[in-house]
Amino acid sequence: MTTAAPARVAPARATTRVLRRPEVGAAVAALAVLLFFTVVADQFLTPSGIGTWLNSASRFGIMAVAVAMLMIGGEFDLSAGAMTGATGLLVGVATTGYGLNVWVAVVLALVVALAIGALNGVLVVRTGLPSFIVTLGTFFVLQGIDLALVKLVYGQVAVQGFSDVPFVESVKPVFGGTLAIGGASISVSVLWFLAVTALATLVLLRTRAGNWVFAVGGAQASARATGVPVARTKIGLFMTTAAAGWLVGMISLFQSSTVQSSTGVGDEFIYIICAVVGGCLLTGGYGSAVGAALGALIYGMTRQGVVYAGWDSNWLYAFLGVMLLAAVLVNNAVRVRAERLR
Amino acid sequence: MSAPLIEVTDLGKTYGSVVALRGVTTSVRAGEVTCVLGDNGAGKSTFIKILSGAHQHSEGSYRVDGVEQHMSSPRDALALGIATVYQDLAVVPLMPVWRNFFLGSEPRRGPLRMLDVDLMKRTTRDEMAAMGIDLRDVDQPIGTLSGGERQCVAIARAVHFGARVLILDEPTAALGVKQSGVVLRYIARARERGLGVVFITHNPHHAYPVGDRFLVLRRGQSIADRPKAELTRDELVTLMSGGAELDALEHELERDHPI
Numbered sequence: 001m002t003t004a005a006p007a008r009v010a011p012a013r014a015t016t017r018v019l020r021r022p023e024v025g026a027a028v029a030a031l032a033v034l035l036f037f038t039v040v041a042d043q044f045l046t047p048s049g050i051g052t053w054l055n056s057a058s059r060f061g062i063m064a065v066a067v068a069m070l071m072i073g074g075e076f077d078l079s080a081g082a083m084t085g086a087t088g089l090l091v092g093v094a095t096t097g098y099g100l101n102v103w104v105a106v107v108l109a110l111v112v113a114l115a116i117g118a119l120n121g122v123l124v125v126r127t128g129l130p131s132f133i134v135t136l137g138t139f140f141v142l143q144g145i146d147l148a149l150v151k152l153v154y155g156q157v158a159v160q161g162f163s164d165v166p167f168v169e170s171v172k173p174v175f176g177g178t179l180a181i182g183g184a185s186i187s188v189s190v191l192w193f194l195a196v197t198a199l200a201t202l203v204l205l206r207t208r209a210g211n212w213v214f215a216v217g218g219a220q221a222s223a224r225a226t227g228v229p230v231a232r233t234k235i236g237l238f239m240t241t242a243a244a245g246w247l248v249g250m251i252s253l254f255q256s257s258t259v260q261s262s263t264g265v266g267d268e269f270i271y272i273i274c275a276v277v278g279g280c281l282l283t284g285g286y287g288s289a290v291g292a293a294l295g296a297l298i299y300g301m302t303r304q305g306v307v308y309a310g311w312d313s314n315w316l317y318a319f320l321g322v323m324l325l326a327a328v329l330v331n332n333a334v335r336v337r338a339e340r341l342r
Numbered sequence: 343m344s345a346p347l348i349e350v351t352d353l354g355k356t357y358g359s360v361v362a363l364r365g366v367t368t369s370v371r372a373g374e375v376t377c378v379l380g381d382n383g384a385g386k387s388t389f390i391k392i393l394s395g396a397h398q399h400s401e402g403s404y405r406v407d408g409v410e411q412h413m414s415s416p417r418d419a420l421a422l423g424i425a426t427v428y429q430d431l432a433v434v435p436l437m438p439v440w441r442n443f444f445l446g447s448e449p450r451r452g453p454l455r456m457l458d459v460d461l462m463k464r465t466t467r468d469e470m471a472a473m474g475i476d477l478r479d480v481d482q483p484i485g486t487l488s489g490g491e492r493q494c495v496a497i498a499r500a501v502h503f504g505a506r507v508l509i510l511d512e513p514t515a516a517l518g519v520k521q522s523g524v525v526l527r528y529i530a531r532a533r534e535r536g537l538g539v540v541f542i543t544h545n546p547h548h549a550y551p552v553g554d555r556f557l558v559l560r561r562g563q564s565i566a567d568r569p570k571a572e573l574t575r576d577e578l579v580t581l582m583s584g585g586a587e588l589d590a591l592e593h594e595l596e597r598d599h600p601i
Contacts, residue, residue: 218437226446
């Protein structure tokens, strides 16, 4: 080359390359949490212990991965938690209350979830309002329906007798089954978690749609100028989050054979926290599915670890807050370092 | 001399009763740089909006390859090979260079329609090399490149996607001396590759070394359209800065500050 190539564009060293990945901070933090509870609680690293915290992590992780994609696309979905409750209730009430076939009910719940997701997306794209506000609205509407409508048509706020519904046993292996792996009983939800994370990673890093997700979140005007279909991308993301909500709703319902009107309320913040711990920027355009999955793993490990350590389970919140802040700080420091060093 | 890619004759534009541009005549040829100079409000923006298809002219003629055109959108201009690189560059700072390069037109392959990452990275590297930038790490976020290098990615992208005429809107305006030099070098490189370049600037010192033809606008009118052979640097500076007005200003300032 004849012209001067500035020294700054020298190839990055392998270590810098690794450190530049958004999920590195979460990986370090997850390892720290794992070691900590392994030392503090005897049961933590036993097969049954692992099965328990993996199950816990998976139910949050599926959502965290979807929410991370949405956050990379520059939006939030506060209705994500209530969605897990609403879809579960829909199936529970329709089958036990109205005798609907359970398979039909499961598919119907997916259709309803996708419709709500699309509505969220269209409202955000059309109005230009912050998704924080729009989905806060949908969240409260869903919460209201979960409580009032269910009480009205069903007479109570928790589904009863779900395990007696015909054909439930034929659906259960799909969402609520367990697999015996090396002495541990691993929930099928863990497989869903792995599959969702792998699929999300593939979509984000190796497809056109994934490229568009990063672009609409990183610089919407630039994305539009280069011909990226911004509205379609965002609506798709909201529908993805809603579909993930449905999946988690089904997993909760078929694992426990019951669902309450309050199921999932408040979890939407856990999802966002997991995504942020996993390296997602609150401002969009940066993050990873693997990171969010690791964030959920940290959450699941902490949640069960506190119990195994024999502490008052309410310490979970305080402990979690500290862990999260620490993880975010580690994450931030690593990222800043990676961006400075090239 | 080759036939002009773009030829405008007595081009004018009125917004309602406001005359934004009047009587502009110039040409852009393959392998040449046509500089458009003017102070703020001189009509440069209106002129490039017409060239890039964002606005339609209301007077005169705009011919591409000798054919009269009335474009109704930048897409029409792009189809004719006229690409505009705006100041904000339409890049996503946090995304790697290679993803930015292909944003909106990503090549895919295989039955699963996955991104052809190897092709994307290789093409980005090659196209940047053709612009004279040895970008070995195309994985770095484009936001970590210097302003000049980012300009060059935007230019290389336009060239790769079939541009024959590049319209560069104030590419050096936000840059320091050194970075401006980098961009000017790439403008020269694009010219050597046989592209027609329309270089909009308000800096005659940036325009003169790289330009082959100079169009100077003032208050919506063309006050000069000359090839380099008929214009010295000093003449250009004088034309650009308002000639007599500047002399008067100089006079006034000198009296205020006796040495």
